[in-house]
Amino acid sequence: EESTKAVTKSWEEARAEMLAKRISELPLKIDGTILETKINQLYQELESKGLAFRPGCYLTDEWGCPDGIPIIGIPFYLADPKLARIEEEITENLEKEEELILYLRHECGHAFNYAYELYKREEWHSTFGPYSRPYIEDYKANPLSKKYVKHMQGWYAQKHPDEDFAETFAVWLTPGLDWRKQYEGWDALKKLEYIDRVAKEIGPDPPTYLGAVMQDSPVSELKLTILEHYERHENKEYPKIVSQLGSTLDGDLREIFESRKDANFRSAYEFIMSHRVMFRNLVYYWTGTSHNLIRQLIRYLADRAQVADIYFDPAKEQHYLLQFEAFLLTLSMNYRYTDRFVEV
Numbered sequence: 021e022e023s024t025k026a027v028t029k030s031w032e033e034a035r036a037e038m039l040a041k042r043i044s045e046l047p048l049k050i051d052g053t054i055l056e057t058k059i060n061q062l063y064q065e066l067e068s069k070g071l072a073f074r075p076g077c078y079l080t081d082e083w084g085c086p087d088g089i090p091i092i093g094i095p096f097y098l099a100d101p102k103l104a105r106i107e108e109e110i111t112e113n114l115e116k117e118e119e120l121i122l123y124l125r126h127e128c129g130h131a132f133n134y135a136y137e138l139y140k141r142e143e144w145h146s147t148f149g150p151y152s153r154p155y156i157e158d159y160k161a162n163p164l165s166k167k168y169v170k171h172m173q174g175w176y177a178q179k180h181p182d183e184d185f186a187e188t189f190a191v192w193l194t195p196g197l198d199w200r201k202q203y204e205g206w207d208a209l210k211k212l213e214y215i216d217r218v219a220k221e222i223g224p225d226p227p228t229y230l231g232a233v234m235q236d237s238p239v240s241e242l243k244l245t246i247l248e249h250y251e252r253h254e255n256k257e258y259p260k261i262v263s264q265l266g267s268t269l270d271g272d273l274r275e276i277f278e279s280r281k282d283a284n285f286r287s288a289y290e291f292i293m294s295h296r297v298m299f300r301n302l303v304y305y306w307t308g309t310s311h312n313l314i315r316q317l318i319r320y321l322a323d324r325a326q327v328a329d330i331y332f333d334p335a336k337e338q339h340y341l342l343q344f345e346a347f348l349l350t351l352s353m354n355y356r357y358t359d360r361f362v363e364v
Contacts, residue, residue, distance in 0.1 A: 035109075038102055043242035043249060048079055048099045055098055058120045062128060065193050071223040075131035079239045081249065083123050086236035090135035090229055092127040096239050103246070110250050112297060113311050122190070126172055129189030130182065135227035138218065139182065147214050148188075149181035156180075160356050161308040166206040173301075174308040189215055257316040261361070265320065268362060270328045273321065276343045278331045288325035291332045291340060292318060299348055307352040314352065317361070321348075 050056050055077070063074050073090075080093035097103035098115065108114035115123065138144045139151040161175035168177035168184060169191045177187035188211045191199055203209045244252065277288040292299075300314045324330075332340050351361045 034102060035106060038106060039247040039250075040245055042245050043081075043096060044240055046096070046100070046103075046239070048096055048239050050077060050079065050094070050099060053099050054117060054120070055094060058124055061121055062124045065125070065195055066128070068195065069193060069219060069223065071132075071219060072225065073132055073135050073223075073227060075128055075135070076233060078235045080235070080237045081242060083127060084236070085127055085130035085134065086234060088134050089231070089233060089236075090131040090227060091233050091235065092124065092131055093236060094123075096242070106246065106250075111311075112300075112315065122172060125190035125193050126176075126186050128193070129186030132189060133182065133185050135229050136222050136225075137228050139185070143214070144185070145181075147211055148184045151181055153181055158359075159308075163306055163308070167208055169203065169208045169212070173305050174310075176308075178308075184211070185215075188212055192216060192219070257313050258319060261316055261320045265361060267324065267328070269321065270324055270330075272347060273325050273328065273330050276347060277325065277340060278333060279329070281329070281331050282333070284335075285331040285333055288330040288332045288340075289322045291337075292322040292325060292344070295341065295344075296322070299345065302345060303348050303352050306349060307356055309352040309356060313355070314348070317351065318348070 050059065059077050066073060075090055075092050077092045077094055079096045079099055082093070082095055084093045085091060086093070095107075095115075097107040098120070104114055133139050133144075145151065156179070159179045161178045163175060165175075165178065168175065169188050171177070171187045171190045171194075177184045188208065191197065191202075192212050192215045199212050200209070203212060242249070273288065277291075278285060296315070296318045299318055300311060303309060303314045304311055355361050
């Protein structure tokens with residue numbers, strides 16, 4: 021027990037020290053980390069497809085390619101195990117190791133597009149849509165659409181033509197995937213065939229992009245402390261949800277769970293929170309609603325279950341899982357299409 025306390029205390033101390041440090045002061049690098057391994061995997065996949073292009077990578081505050089610049093930005097916390105642990109503790113959304121290559125393929129799609137300036141071509145526009153179309157963060161995805169590939173969760177290809185290209189490129193690049201069979205009969209197949217043809221035409225050639233490859237917000241310029249970084253990105257959704265809904269959904273929670281307490285019943289708060297990651301991932305996959313919003317909605321519902329003295333019977337867990345998942349999906353789809361969870 022003393023040993024456990026010592027380990028806990030040492031992590032709490034190390035965590036506090038890390039949170040107080042400026043990101044720019046941390047000795048972060050890609051070399052020697054899992055990121056280097058995954059980037060090399062990406063390069064091998066590009067080589068196997070006959071592409072000469074090898075995008076550079078750097079550490080920044082989030083995944084992305086600077087607009088029009090063929091370089092990949094990777095979140096800084098992925099370069100350090102302690103920072104990765106902090107990310108998971110605060111956001112509950114740390115990328116799994118197997119997800120890293122998915123992100124890299126996607127961002128490589130952007131970089132490839134910019135490196136060969138494909139987005140300036142008329143055929144690119146006729147295939148994916150106008151590059152100049154405004155970005156809409158809260159886009160309304162159609163989970164059953166056959167016009168777009170499925171690579172990253174959240175139906176990201178539907179957000180913007182540039183994202184559509186990046187996702188399609190990522191699917192095309194994936195080793196061992198028979199994309200012709202996977203997307204047979206889909207409108208998305210013509211996009212994959214476009215990339216396959218263009219990649220064969222220009223793949224062996226050096227990029228046509230001649231501008232400076234400027235990094236956007238590299239870690240050396242991130243003067244915020246780790247704590248300030250997370251405070252800046254702190255989710256503001258919870259108070260909005262509480263303000264909008266109040267106790268409106270208490271009756272629905274009582275219908276799903278139990279409003280009386282038997283000897284072996286436990287708090288529905290405990291049930292909801294113990295399954296929260298699974299609930300969040302499920303809803304995100306099928307609706308594209310942001311992780312943060314779903315997380316705060318689940319937190320709100322758990323809090324309401326606690327305040328309203330709502331319980332669950334451990335013998336009926338499967339029943340509650342199905343009911344609560346359907347409830348969350350309904351609320352999320354309402355929000356996606358009406359900007360409100362319920363009409364009140």
